[in-house]
Amino acid sequence: MPLLEVKDCHAGYGTGSILNGIDLTVAKGELIGIVGPNGHGKTTLLRAISGLLPRTQGSIALNGRSILGLAPEKIARMGLAHVPQGDLVYKNMTILENLLVGGYANRSDARSQAQLDKVFALFPKLEQRAEQIASSLSGGERRMLGIGRGLMMGDCRLLVLDEPSLGLAPVVIDQIYAAIDELRATGMTIVVVEENIARVANHADRLHLMDGGHFVWSGVPAEMHENRKIIDTYLGA
Numbered sequence: 001m002p003l004l005e006v007k008d009c010h011a012g013y014g015t016g017s018i019l020n021g022i023d024l025t026v027a028k029g030e031l032i033g034i035v036g037p038n039g040h041g042k043t044t045l046l047r048a049i050s051g052l053l054p055r056t057q058g059s060i061a062l063n064g065r066s067i068l069g070l071a072p073e074k075i076a077r078m079g080l081a082h083v084p085q086g087d088l089v090y091k092n093m094t095i096l097e098n099l100l101v102g103g104y105a106n107r108s109d110a111r112s113q114a115q116l117d118k119v120f121a122l123f124p125k126l127e128q129r130a131e132q133i134a135s136s137l138s139g140g141e142r143r144m145l146g147i148g149r150g151l152m153m154g155d156c157r158l159l160v161l162d163e164p165s166l167g168l169a170p171v172v173i174d175q176i177y178a179a180i181d182e183l184r185a186t187g188m189t190i191v192v193v194e195e196n197i198a199r200v201a202n203h204a205d206r207l208h209l210m211d212g213g214h215f216v217w218s219g220v221p222a223e224m225h226e227n228r229k230i231i232d233t234y235l236g237a
């Protein structure tokens with residue numbers, strides 16, 4: 001059974017439709033990249049999966065259970081951690097406080113501590129700066145904090161990352177993707193949205209190219225590089 005199964009998904013804001021029939025299947029342990037130009041629905045798809053868009057239609061199942069129409073916090077408790085674009089960290093709180101907010105759903109201090117240990121093992125910089133105020137972090141450190149906060153929920157079965165490379169220097173992007181690879185090596189299932197196709201192509205098992213609320217191409221990264229039309233149309237080569 002797939003961990004995530006989205007069928008014929010339609011969603012949007014107000015009366016406008018942004019997603020026009022998306023099918024997406026993610027097996028346990030896979031790393032899936034959703035790529036494509038800005039403004040074509042990648043973020044909207046992640047929001048629909050997380051329960052943030054009330055008028056979503058079609059079907060969405062997590063581990064075989066329908067999550068369509070459930071409240072976002074309920075979906076989060078079922079194991080979906082959504083790290084939104086733009087590092088929505090609490091700037092006036094310390095790193096530790098930000099992480100503990102992410103662990104609100106943990107039912108015991110021991111569970112929160114266990115998650116904290118995992119996050120600090122993944123991002124040692126966050127442990128070194130645990131008492132530092134979040135507004136003083138570099139862009140890369142803020143990104144780590146955003147991902148760390150998502151992971152604090154515990155029992156994360158599906159990690160959904162919206163543009164983890166956005167606005168970062170290449171060397172910092174490498175660090176973020178090294179952490180993503182590390183998480184994946186633990187068996188975590190991950191969906192990454194990126195405008196920067198080359199970034200995620202080196203890490204993903206499969207890619208979906210989104211345009212106009214549809215997937216216009218799906219396949220393994222090597223096939224994408226062999227497909228001249230895709231390269232000319234979407235990669236600007």
Ligand SMILES: Nc1ncnc2c1ncn2[C@@H]1O[C@H](COP(=O)(O)OP(=O)(O)OP(=O)(O)O)[C@@H](O)[C@H]1O
Nearest residue numbers: 013018036037038039040041042043044045163195
């Ligand atoms: N809160 C909102 N209300 C109304 N329209 C929105 C809202 N958020 C996004 N949109 C519109 O939905 C469309 C798809 O946006 P979406 O953010 O999903 O695209 P994207 O492919 O993820 O690009 P980006 O990386 O720029 O976010 C765009 O036309 C955008 O203007």
